[in-house]
Amino acid sequence: xxxxxxxxxxxxxxxxxxxxxxxxxxxxxxxxxxxxxxxxxxxxxxxxxxxxxxxxxxxxxxxxxxxxxxxxxxxxxxxxxxxxxxxxxxxxxxxxxxxxxxxxxxxxxxxxxxxxxxxxxxxxxxxxxxxxxxxxxxxxxxxxxxxxxxxxxxxxxxxxxxxxxxxxxxxxxxxxxxxxxxxxxxxxxxxxxxxxxxxxxxxxxxxxxxxxxxxxxxxxxxxxxxxxxxxxxxxxxxxxxxxxxxxxxxxxxxxxxxxxxxxxxxxxxxxxxxxxxxxxxxxxxxxxxxxxxxxxxxxxxxxxxxxxxxxxxxxxxxxxxx
Numbered sequence: 001x002x003x004x005x006x007x008x009x010x011x012x013x014x015x016x017x018x019x020x021x022x023x024x025x026x027x028x029x030x031x032x033x034x035x036x037x038x039x040x041x042x043x044x045x046x047x048x049x050x051x052x053x054x055x056x057x058x059x060x061x062x063x064x065x066x067x068x069x070x071x072x073x074x075x076x077x078x079x080x081x082x083x084x085x086x087x088x089x090x091x092x093x094x095x096x097x098x099x100x101x102x103x104x105x106x107x108x109x110x111x112x113x114x115x116x117x118x119x120x121x122x123x124x125x126x127x128x129x130x131x132x133x134x135x136x137x138x139x140x141x142x143x144x145x146x147x148x149x150x151x152x153x154x155x156x157x158x159x160x161x162x163x164x165x166x167x168x169x170x171x172x173x174x175x176x177x178x179x180x181x182x183x184x185x186x187x188x189x190x191x192x193x194x195x196x197x198x199x200x201x202x203x204x205x206x207x208x209x210x211x212x213x214x215x216x217x218x219x220x221x222x223x224x225x226x227x228x229x230x231x232x233x234x235x236x237x238x239x240x241x242x243x244x245x246x247x248x249x250x251x252x253x254x255x256x257x258x259x260x261x262x263x264x265x266x267x268x269x270x271x272x273x274x275x276x277x278x279x280x281x282x283x284x285x286x287x288x289x290x291x292x293x294x295x296x297x298x299x300x301x302x303x304x305x306x307x308x309x310x311x312x313x314x315x316x317x318x319x320x321x322x
Contacts, residue, residue, distance in 0.1 A: 002082055002141060009138035012075045015068035016131040017281060022061040023107075023127055024277035027181050028270060032110065034058030039111045040066075065104060072100050072134060079137055083144055088292060092137045099130035121178035124277075125171055131281060132288035139289055153239055155297040162228045163294045166221065167287050173221050174280060176214035177260075185210040192264045193219070218257055225253045245290050252283040 026032055034054030035042035042048045042059050076093035083089050103126050110120055155163075180186055188207040189195035195203060195212050203209045225246075232246035259276040266272055 002144060005078055005082055006138075006141055008071070008078070009075055009134075009141050012068065012071040013131075013135050013138045015064070015071055016134045017278070019061075019065050019068055019103075020124075020127050020131055020281050021274055021277060022064055023124065024181075024274055025270075026058055026061050028268075028273050029054065029057055031055075031057040031061075035062075035111070037112055039108045065107075069100055069104065072096055072130075075134065075137065079141060083141060086140055086143075089137070089140055092133050092140070096130060096133035096137060099126055099133060103127050103130050120182045121175055124178040125174050128174060128281060128284045132285050135285045136288055136292055153241065153293055153297050155239075155242065155294055156235075159228070159231065159236075159242070160294045160297070162224075162231070163287070163290050166224055166228065167291050169217075169221060169224070170284055170287060173214070173217045174284070176210070176217050177276075177280065179210050180214050183207060183210050186263065186268055190264065192261045215260075218260060222253050222257050225250050241293065242290070245286055245293075249283060249286050249290070252279050252286065255279045256283060 026034075031054035034052065034056070035048070035058050036044070038044045040062065042055060042062075043050065048055055048059065076097055079089055080093050103123065106123050106126060110123070183206070185207040188205075189211050193215060195208055203212050229246040229250040232243055236242040236246075256276065256279040259272055259279055262272045263269065263276060
């Protein structure tokens with residue numbers, strides 16, 4: 001069902017992932033000014049004449065972002081028409097476009113006027129929301145065929161609290177990680193997990209605070225996800241979407257922490273740094289889907305309570321029998 005729409009959604013989701021990785025590549029190679037203070041043109045030219053590696057990276061990122069932007073627009077309209085009856089579709093279609101535009105405008109503003117490191121660090125978080133909305137839209141399209149049970153899940157309050165908490169806290173981890181890159185704090189601590197060049201008690205300067213703050217945040221989310229994965233394995237074997245969702249989340253967050261350590265060990269190897277961005281993007285996508293399932297569960301419980309109340313309501317005799 002909707003085979004063409006499914007393929008298009010998959011390609012669009014992959015394109016959004018390329019935008020995320022392209023943005024990380026621009027930051028890590030310091031190619032943000034590859035086209036100068038000119039946007040959308042490159043150094044004020046439609047076809048650049050002075051070609052540099054930084055220019056190629058920045059221009060390629062802009063071209064991919066623009067092309068995928070049109071794909072997201074088509075996917076949103078197409079999904080609205082084909083599966084608009086699914087309650088989350090229209091909302092996701094709207095926010096996928098909104099955050100993609102916001103992502104582009106922030107990137108353009110950074111090029112034209114420049115931004116502080118603390119503002120630029122927000123860009124990756126906005127990109128993640130844009131990616132997650134397109135991913136969720138794609139999953140909704142695949143849910144139509146009922147290949148996996150995702151409509152009638154019931155999640156207990158404790159699990160919902162963990163999902164909501166980790167979802168919110170992941171923004172802290174993402175923001176601090178982006179801040180490490182934008183403030184050039186990646187190698188301020190050349191050891192892992194501790195910063196031995198710092199004092200035994202506290203970091204000594206802003207860069208060490210940024211680096212060690214991110215490590216502490218990443219360590220906490222790893223422990224938190226590990227604990228909730230244990231709960232899912234213990235209590236949710238009968239609900240495969242939740243069960244496997246948490247197992248995949250734990251694998252991704254473990255890979256994320258490992259990649260973060262190897263960034264230090266390899267002294268900023270570009271491929272490992274990009275894998276670091278890839279793992280957190282996929283993790284955020286999975287968590288977003290668990291969040292969607294959690295919201296569905298609340299509505300399922302409300303519907304169940306309503307019908308149970310109807311069953312328990314006293315029967316009113318007809319007027320003719322009185």
